[in-house]
Amino acid sequence: MPIDIAHFLDNLKQEVTTYQVPVVDLIAVQTKDPYKVLTATILSARTRDEVTAAAAERLFRKAPDVATLDRLSEAEISALIRPVGFFNNKASYLKALPGALAEKFDGMIPRLVDELVTLPGVGRKTANLVSAVAFGEPAICVDTHVHRIMNIWGYVATKTPLETEMALRKKLPAQYWIMVNGVLVAFGQGTCKPVRPHCDRCVLKNECPQIGIIPRKVPGATRSPAFVQPLKLVSWNVNGLRAVEKKGFLDLVNDFDADLLALQEIKAQPEQLSDALLEIPGYTAYWLPAERKGYSGVCTYSRVTPLSVTKGLGNDDFDREGRVLCLEFADFYCINAYFPNAQHGLARLDFKLAFDKALQAYCEKLAEDKTVVITGDFNVAHRAIDLTNPESNGGNPGFTPEERAWMDRFQAAGFVDTFRIFYPDEPGHYSWWSYRFNARARNIGWRIDYFWVDQKSRSRVVSAGIRSDIMGSDHCPVELVLKGKL
Numbered sequence: 001m002p003i004d005i006a007h008f009l010d011n012l013k014q015e016v017t018t019y020q021v022p023v024v025d026l027i028a029v030q031t032k033d034p035y036k037v038l039t040a041t042i043l044s045a046r047t048r049d050e051v052t053a054a055a056a057e058r059l060f061r062k063a064p065d066v067a068t069l070d071r072l073s074e075a076e077i078s079a080l081i082r083p084v085g086f087f088n089n090k091a092s093y094l095k096a097l098p099g100a101l102a103e104k105f106d107g108m109i110p111r112l113v114d115e116l117v118t119l120p121g122v123g124r125k126t127a128n129l130v131s132a133v134a135f136g137e138p139a140i141c142v143d144t145h146v147h148r149i150m151n152i153w154g155y156v157a158t159k160t161p162l163e164t165e166m167a168l169r170k171k172l173p174a175q176y177w178i179m180v181n182g183v184l185v186a187f188g189q190g191t192c193k194p195v196r197p198h199c200d201r202c203v204l205k206n207e208c209p210q211i212g213i214i215p216r217k218v219p220g221a222t223r224s225p226a227f228v229q230p231l232k233l234v235s236w237n238v239n240g241l242r243a244v245e246k247k248g249f250l251d252l253v254n255d256f257d258a259d260l261l262a263l264q265e266i267k268a269q270p271e272q273l274s275d276a277l278l279e280i281p282g283y284t285a286y287w288l289p290a291e292r293k294g295y296s297g298v299c300t301y302s303r304v305t306p307l308s309v310t311k312g313l314g315n316d317d318f319d320r321e322g323r324v325l326c327l328e329f330a331d332f333y334c335i336n337a338y339f340p341n342a343q344h345g346l347a348r349l350d351f352k353l354a355f356d357k358a359l360q361a362y363c364e365k366l367a368e369d370k371t372v373v374i375t376g377d378f379n380v381a382h383r384a385i386d387l388t389n390p391e392s393n394g395g396n397p398g399f400t401p402e403e404r405a406w407m408d409r410f411q412a413a414g415f416v417d418t419f420r421i422f423y424p425d426e427p428g429h430y431s432w433w434s435y436r437f438n439a440r441a442r443n444i445g446w447r448i449d450y451f452w453v454d455q456k457s458r459s460r461v462v463s464a465g466i467r468s469d470i471m472g473s474d475h476c477p478v479e480l481v482l483k484g485k486l
């Protein structure tokens with residue numbers, strides 16, 4: 001049954017009066033200044049509101065108008081707005097803004113969407129918001145919250161924000177055009193969250209069709225069998241979390257739609273990371289960076305708070321390198337591991353074999369209690385079918401008899417390589433490719449990233465796969481779908 005949009009939006013307009021006001025609306029109300037609304041909107045993309053508000057305040061202190069903005073260098077702007085997402089790009093847009101305004105609009109901020117989109121760094125979403133909020137023009141700003149929630153309600157059935165904007169232009173009553181963004185952004189941040197919306201306390205819960213969503217588990221409620229559902233786990237050696245962020249990592253996290261996302265080789269301390277990485281909506285991040293900056297390190301993003309988090313194996317030699325992070329859930333452990341590389345000349349082979357042994361003992365101990373999932377970059381190809389050129393690589397780091405023999409022992413101890421459940425003897429599936437020799441395009445690679453489970457949990461494995469379509473690192477992500485509960 002179609003929803004009554006007026007009833008929904010009127011209800012929410014009332015509801016969000018107690019919510020945090022989106023920063024751009026706040027600036028519009030407080031300043032009524034189109035320059036500030038435009039600038040803050042540019043800053044707000046991919047950035048939490050608190051961070052945007054602080055950056056905007058710093059910027060406006062130095063540059064309260066277009067003329068003063070023009071006097072700042074790009075480096076000064078960048079320093080002022082940091083750490084908003086993509087601050088370098090945004091600094092370059094803001095540096096170019098006064099010139100573009102002077103050239104096209106006599107130094108004034110234009111009021112129409114078609115004019116605003118000609119300015120540097122101003123897309124349709126920003127233009128609609130500025131036009132509506134700063135000038136009161138009849139524009140509909142469709143950001144991710146408006147697009148998502150309108151589809152959850154079945155008021156539109158669209159694939160992109162642009163399609164949603166066009167559909168809303170045809171059917172949304174005019175009195176809701178300007179307000180719909182502010183209301184749904186606040187509501188989307190506070191209740192109808194992108195992941196596991198809080199339907200249990202939503203004012204619309206009795207009328208909302210809830211299309212395509214999985215509500216959160218009610219805090220404190222008894223776990224019911226309904227929550228025993230396949231869980232999706234993704235693991236990826238990102239080869240530098242800051243580097244991969246610039247290559248669209250946050251969009252990929254949405255694409256993965258994982259309950260648990262285990263990352264290796266993050267090469268960063270949490271304090272070196274952007275707010276966008278530290279607080280991905282719907283996830284809590286657990287970190288074990290290496291002591292040495294820019295080296296190794298693991299992190300697991302989880303949709304649910306684990307029962308416990310264990311950092312390291314209790315061995316300083318391994319733990320200072322940030323290699324093992326274990327999250328405990330209701331009926332399984334998830335161990336995220338970044339195995340050492342045996343290195344050129346096998347300089348660290350002994351270190352690696354000692355790590356292998358210690359990790360296996362850890363897994364065996366945990367498996368006495370409940371299911372163990374161990375994932376990560378194992379830095380070893382197990383069998384000849386796990387790399388393109390086994391003959392020429394025999395004895396090289398990652399394919400030495402000693403490393404492979406350890407993996408045989410791990411398997412003999414009862415652990416199962418989940419990918420090989422589904423592709424027992426199929427060659428050509430790899431998770432790492434050298435950056436040299438156009439190796440990835442030619443699929444000359446190695447399978448060294450895995451999901452293993454203990455033997456008694458094998459029947460819980462629904463599927464396992466390799467996302468070789470995902471770029472951004474010299475490794476690609478691997479996946480596991482497991483029957484279980486968080």
Ligand code: SF4
Nearest residue numbers: 192197199202205208
């Ligand atoms: S009931 Fe759930 S899905 Fe529907 S609007 Fe409320 S929070 Fe969103």
